[in-house]
Amino acid sequence: MSQVFSDNILYYSPGSVFSNIAILLLCEKGIQDQFEFRPLQMRVDNIAPWYIQMNPKGQVPTLVHAGKAIPDSLNIARHIDECFGLSPVLSTRDANVLSIVEKWRQVRVLSLVAGKKTETQDVDALKGTLQESRQSVIRNIEEHPELEEQYKIRLSIHDDRTKILIDHDTYLLHKASLASLFDELEINLQENNGHLLPNKIRSVADIYVTGILYWLISKLDKDILKYRPIIQSYYLKQSSRPSFIRAFV
Numbered sequence: 001m002s003q004v005f006s007d008n009i010l011y012y013s014p015g016s017v018f019s020n021i022a023i024l025l026l027c028e029k030g031i032q033d034q035f036e037f038r039p040l041q042m043r044v045d046n047i048a049p050w051y052i053q054m055n056p057k058g059q060v061p062t063l064v065h066a067g068k069a070i071p072d073s074l075n076i077a078r079h080i081d082e083c084f085g086l087s088p089v090l091s092t093r094d095a096n097v098l099s100i101v102e103k104w105r106q107v108r109v110l111s112l113v114a115g116k117k118t119e120t121q122d123v124d125a126l127k128g129t130l131q132e133s134r135q136s137v138i139r140n141i142e143e144h145p146e147l148e149e150q151y152k153i154r155l156s157i158h159d160d161r162t163k164i165l166i167d168h169d170t171y172l173l174h175k176a177s178l179a180s181l182f183d184e185l186e187i188n189l190q191e192n193n194g195h196l197l198p199n200k201i202r203s204v205a206d207i208y209v210t211g212i213l214y215w216l217i218s219k220l221d222k223d224i225l226k227y228r229p230i231i232q233s234y235y236l237k238q239s240s241r242p243s244f245i246r247a248f249v
């Protein structure tokens with residue numbers, strides 16, 4: 001993909017969990033039509049110099065608004081909540097809300113779907129692909145020494161992603177983290193009468209929890225909430241909202 005000269009763009013990867021969250025955020029604010037959705041070819045576009053300059057992590061999503069690049073889904077949430085609409089409505093700076101968001105962001109759901117699920121699983125082919133991707137980043141450093149600092153950030157993200165995909169203990173860790181997050185979510189929903197927060201206010205935490213549940217249901221296990229009726233009922237409510245339907249249905 002060549003560099004795009006447009007003022008309002010969402011760079012994303014279709015189906016990726018944080019891309020989904022960015023799309024849900026735009027739909028929640030009702031501003032999705034003001035942005036051009038640009039899918040990236042991962043492993044190519046996301047490590048190209050023009051993208052690394054905007055987002056040195058080489059991850060999606062990145063939002064460009066009025067020509068300014070905003071990487072990271074939470075930065076995007078803050079930006080659009082504060083720039084669009086009469087007043088912010090998603091509590092993106094509230095400490096209780098952020099603590100929920102961070103807990104959910106820390107569970108690397110990719111590991112649960114594409115990680116090393118058993119000690120004996122053969123991940124050699126995957127290791128080879130990841131090694132090739134690492135080499136591409138190193139080649140880009142040699143070709144663009146002026147971006148060395150940015151590419152080193154990308155390399156650390158790449159290495160972290162490699163661990164998530166090929167290390168069995170990392171898989172087990174994230175599996176256990178998800179289970180305890182579900183336990184905690186059930187307790188909160190029960191205590192707060194079906195809401196995430198004690199004040200029952202809807203926030204960016206609902207966007208993350210819903211987006212991540214949607215991703216898990218679509219990519220990992222459609223019955224993941226079968227024995228979690230309280231979460232199931234929360235999810236059904238959230239996924240019947242107009243913003244969710246606009247984003248994914």
Ligand SMILES: N[C@@H](CCC(=O)N[C@@H](CS)C(=O)NCC(=O)O)C(=O)O
Nearest residue numbers: 016017018019059060061072073074
């Ligand atoms: N903290 C970032 C995480 C973004 C992230 O992990 N993006 C993943 C897709 S869901 C990605 O770009 N992975 C591709 C890669 O790193 O090569 C956010 O919230 O936006």
